[in-house]
Amino acid sequence: MRRLLLILIMITFAVWGIAACKPGLLPTEDPGKPKITLERVEISRLAPWVELPAPTIMGLGFLFNISNPSSYPIKLENFKFAVSFEAPGTGEYMTLSTATTYDNIYFAPKTVSQYRVVEFLDSRGVQLALLLPNQVKMKALNLNANELAKKWFTTIGDFPFGINVGEGMAVFSSEGIKGDFFVPFEGKFPKK
Amino acid sequence: MRIRIFTMVVISLMMGLTATWVFGQAQEVRLGALQDTTGGTSDVGKDEALGVREAVQYYNDTGGINGKKIRLFQYDYGYRVPEAVTTYKRFRDYDKVVMVLGWGTGDTEALSPTINADKMPYLSSSFSGHLCDPKKTPYNFVYGTDYSTNARGAITYWFEEVWKKDPKWKELRDKGAKPKFVCFMDTASPYATAPIKAIKDQAAILGFEIGPDQNVGLTALDTKSQVIAAKGFGANLVWHGNTTMSVSTAMKDSYALGLGADHIVNNWGFDENLSKLGGAAAEGAMGLIACALFNDEYPAKKKVLEYCKKLNPGIPLENRLIRTVQGWVKVTLAVDAMRKADKAGKLNGPGIKEAFETYKDWPGLKEFGGQLVTITPTDHRYSSIVRVGRIIKGKPQTVAELDMRAKFPDKWASWLGW
Numbered sequence: 001m002r003r004l005l006l007i008l009i010m011i012t013f014a015v016w017g018i019a020a021c022k023p024g025l026l027p028t029e030d031p032g033k034p035k036i037t038l039e040r041v042e043i044s045r046l047a048p049w050v051e052l053p054a055p056t057i058m059g060l061g062f063l064f065n066i067s068n069p070s071s072y073p074i075k076l077e078n079f080k081f082a083v084s085f086e087a088p089g090t091g092e093y094m095t096l097s098t099a100t101t102y103d104n105i106y107f108a109p110k111t112v113s114q115y116r117v118v119e120f121l122d123s124r125g126v127q128l129a130l131l132l133p134n135q136v137k138m139k140a141l142n143l144n145a146n147e148l149a150k151k152w153f154t155t156i157g158d159f160p161f162g163i164n165v166g167e168g169m170a171v172f173s174s175e176g177i178k179g180d181f182f183v184p185f186e187g188k189f190p191k192k
Numbered sequence: 193m194r195i196r197i198f199t200m201v202v203i204s205l206m207m208g209l210t211a212t213w214v215f216g217q218a219q220e221v222r223l224g225a226l227q228d229t230t231g232g233t234s235d236v237g238k239d240e241a242l243g244v245r246e247a248v249q250y251y252n253d254t255g256g257i258n259g260k261k262i263r264l265f266q267y268d269y270g271y272r273v274p275e276a277v278t279t280y281k282r283f284r285d286y287d288k289v290v291m292v293l294g295w296g297t298g299d300t301e302a303l304s305p306t307i308n309a310d311k312m313p314y315l316s317s318s319f320s321g322h323l324c325d326p327k328k329t330p331y332n333f334v335y336g337t338d339y340s341t342n343a344r345g346a347i348t349y350w351f352e353e354v355w356k357k358d359p360k361w362k363e364l365r366d367k368g369a370k371p372k373f374v375c376f377m378d379t380a381s382p383y384a385t386a387p388i389k390a391i392k393d394q395a396a397i398l399g400f401e402i403g404p405d406q407n408v409g410l411t412a413l414d415t416k417s418q419v420i421a422a423k424g425f426g427a428n429l430v431w432h433g434n435t436t437m438s439v440s441t442a443m444k445d446s447y448a449l450g451l452g453a454d455h456i457v458n459n460w461g462f463d464e465n466l467s468k469l470g471g472a473a474a475e476g477a478m479g480l481i482a483c484a485l486f487n488d489e490y491p492a493k494k495k496v497l498e499y500c501k502k503l504n505p506g507i508p509l510e511n512r513l514i515r516t517v518q519g520w521v522k523v524t525l526a527v528d529a530m531r532k533a534d535k536a537g538k539l540n541g542p543g544i545k546e547a548f549e550t551y552k553d554w555p556g557l558k559e560f561g562g563q564l565v566t567i568t569p570t571d572h573r574y575s576s577i578v579r580v581g582r583i584i585k586g587k588p589q590t591v592a593e594l595d596m597r598a599k600f601p602d603k604w605a606s607w608l609g610w
Contacts, residue, residue, distance in 0.1 A: 131411040132235040
């Protein structure tokens with residue numbers, strides 16, 4: 001009788017083990033449980049300006065607050081956002097790059113944690129971004145790509161222009177508890 | 193006895209947890225994607241990258257690869273070949289992907305010897321004809337009619353439907369003049385130069401007079417000197433081999449300087465933005481279309497829109513392009529090949545290659561406005577159908593489909609790998 005009980009227990013655990021192997025394939029649930037906000041932007045690297053087309057490097061650290069109000073841990077699987085700089089005096093933002101990470105990090109239940117993404121820009125890449133995907137806006141505002149890139153790279157130390165985080169999307173997995181979470185986010189720095 | 197029971201329970205628990213971990217790992221299919229969202233082709237690359245991401249999520253939400261979740265690693269390489277090579281190595285050595293979705297011609301061709309040695313299936317947004325001959329590039333695949341076939345089709349369409357019929361060219365036709373043709377492209381870009389040999393060959397077959405190539409950079413803001421040179425030659429037709437932004441610049445300069453020629457455009461230069469940017473200068477321009485335009489009516493439109501809103505709600509739908517749909521086409525073909533390989537118990541490089549090479553008039557891309565797909569072990573050209581679009585009243589729309597294999601049956605086989 002006890003042997004039978006033991007076999008039943010073993011079968012139960014084995015079935016449980018295999019049955020638990022279907023994470024991520026549940027229909028995507030509504031986003032909204034975890035919450036992401038931009039805390040601040042920091043300069044991680046800034047090389048002295050050299051005239052284009054030689055590239056000048058700028059590294060920006062984007063510090064996010066990630067809130068997990070649920071009662072279970074969530075695993076970050078993918079985090080991406082577009083980085084835009086304000087063309088000074090115009091109120092218009094130019095999208096310069098898309099930061100993407102695939103770090104697997106767990107966020108404990110009922111906590112607010114911080115997550116930093118460092119994105120590198122180079123002045124040549126910025127110039128291309130202004131000439132291609134931002135060309136329409138650049139023409140409408142009658143802006144010069146080289147001059148604008150230089151202005152950003154040489155004055156960013158005081159953050160005199162806005163930096164926008166847009167098109168943000170983080171994918172969290174609850175590892176089978178509630179499917180995946182898609183959390184859109186955006187933010188601006190400095191916060192005016 | 194109690195100790196024995198306790199021990200057995202602990203062992204069972206450990207077996208369960210191990211099974212969870214082992215099966216959990218095995219139930220993930222890793223897929224790499226190289227994208228250009230900031231570089232020389234980002235005017236079209238950004239939107240395609242969004243489509244790829246959204247399509248992967250859709251397939252994950254609907255069963256993945258026969259129940260296995262697709263784990264996508266999608267990176268921007270800024271159209272820099274060295275960065276593409278290092279990212280590929282990361283995919284291969286650390287991310288352990290089973291397949292790569294590639295982007296540009298330069299990086300795809302540069303990586304080709306490596307991926308073929310690694311037996312890594314590589315489905316690229318470069319439709320370079322050079323990638324379609326499996327004798328040379330057995331692991332390279334494309335998801336649109338190749339550039340060379342497309343270019344041959346576009347110039348053939350113009351010759352038959354415009355040059356021979358349009359009143360604009362009647363006077364020259366009546367004089368027995370040969371149509372004069374020039375190519376505008378970034379001569380340093382492998383993408384832009386890939387189909388030039390083929391289109392000039394087709395121009396020669398059709399009896400054109402070919403003028404000097406005009407070098408137009410992918411980021412060109414001023415093309416007046418090139419337009420003046422084309423005007424000096426008396427061009428009746430211009431091939432634009434670049435992407436949308438520089439094509440629109442060249443069209444506007446052509447319009448302003450009264451070039452008077454017609455325009456045909458490679459597929460990455462012809463989209464919804466061309467008419468927006470080119471305005472009147474782009475009216476009547478012809479170009480190549482790989483699938484449905486974003487706002488066309490096509491069977492998959494509902495889910496494409498749903499996933500646009502779901503994953504990227506911050507991007508207005510009115511800014512979306514045909515490139516989003518192309519991203520879906522790319523992922524749909526990749527997913528189907530992986531599913532086939534998985535069902536055959538060979539979800540690896542050679543297995544996925546074999547799966548690709550079984551397609552015979554596969555209709556899976558029709559719901560996105562793509563073509564029936566036929567890929568064989570000896571020919572990786574995805575289709576012989578060339579879809580030609582034209583900007584009419586400010587909107588790009590399909591005007592014709594040419595089957596180049598049917599039109600040139602004696603030449604079709606010899607065009608492989610051009």
